[in-house]
Amino acid sequence: MKKKSKNKIIKVRNLTKSFDNNLILNNINLDLFEKESLAIIGKSGSGKSVLLKCIIGLLTPNKGSIKIDGREIVNSSSKDKEKILLDFGVTFQNGALFDSLSVWENIVFRTIKFKKLSKNDAKNLALSIILNLGLDKNILNLYPSELSGGMQKRVAIARAICDKPKILLFDEPTSGLDPITGSIIDDLIKNTVSRLGVTAITITHDMSSVFKFADRVILINNNQIEWVGEPKKMNNSKNQTIKNFLKNK
């Protein structure tokens, strides 16, 4: 396990989120330290993705505060939010690659907006990243629909790390993949996070992923954080949901 910093990079306080009358998250408090890798587990519909979307400002909580490196993201202006988002690299559940853009255009999408790169430089940058992630150089000009599920996830990771963000978020990175490809993606996340020295939050149902790369685990159940601890402590936990998750590992 890598050495954690004591600096809190994400501070969530009293976060409450509901849709109409449906309460999803109730009074969530969470701290994430620099260079820490956090896994969020919980049943489907427990609010894991909602928490993630609140952290990156895609959803506005009903109540509470979220500070990223000391800057409040809740109700911040779109300009401030844009600046805060530069610290994040996000991969969504299904990759969420842009269908109309080729692989290299997807990867350098944000970079090209902020750094005036020539087409060749941008392509070379995308190439160096995909080679690091074990992808073939020939996919550079392909479109997302021409890639397999595992390749799409890897390209999504390439896009997330392209600008060297401080925080990486992975929303169910192995969902929909066969166990072998899932394991490859897990290793990739573990290596990427440790190589770049970034903070990471991963939402997953896959307990083998949790044991592979998480420094700390939180369980969301009944709209609240029900359990927090290191992965190795899960084996001795008396929490029934944790036990159920481990049983289905």
Next chain:
Amino acid sequence: MSIVVNIFSSIGKSTLFFFQSIGKIIYFFLLSVNWSFRRPFYFKQINKQILDIGFYSLPVVGLTTFFSGMVLALQTYSGFENFNNENTVAKIVLTSILRELGPVLAGLMVAGRVGAKMAAEIATMRVSNQIDALETLATRPIQYLIVPRFLASIMCVPILVLIGNIIGVFGGFVVASFKLDFSPTLYIVSTLNHINLMDIAQGLVKALIFGIIISIISCYFGYNANGGAEGVGRATTISVVTSSVLILTSTYFITAIFI
């Protein structure tokens, strides 16, 4: 008693939903106008949409207006057979196409072809998290997705209508000259004599408003889609139906203002 309450409650909810939707669509329109004047400008996206909306819609708009001009000439001839036909047919074909048929047909064709595509594309992006991904990549979806479609629509639909008008009038000329045995020269002279700038202006105002309707309605329903593939289908259908209904109703009010 509870049935009556349920009926009133249902009517109330529907009315509220209807007015809420109108408010949201107007807000979406104002947002699009606002972001149209702000940096960064995505010229590549705008060009792509101009090509898609303008160039690729040309065949379908041309074909429909051409045949409409032809059928209009035939119908007018059969109705006014005993009068001064060259003059009447040419005038009626020209006026009908410039004022009404050209803009309405072009609008409906663009709503069906482009509006459906816009709604389906944006809805797919919404349900597959691509719009969320755009935001996390520090790009405003309104500026990147909606504004290019909005600008391209308001630029292209009037141009399509102008071209459609010419093709429609030409369709009338073809039928009059080759089927109804009118003198081509007299027909052309009669057509040119009856060109009225206000008729052209009326058609262009309609085209501009139809361009706004098609882009805003399609983008709005696409942008607010949810529920996977079914949601994409729903957004596409509702956007085409709403755009078409609004085109047909708004043309009456614009005509009433001009006359």
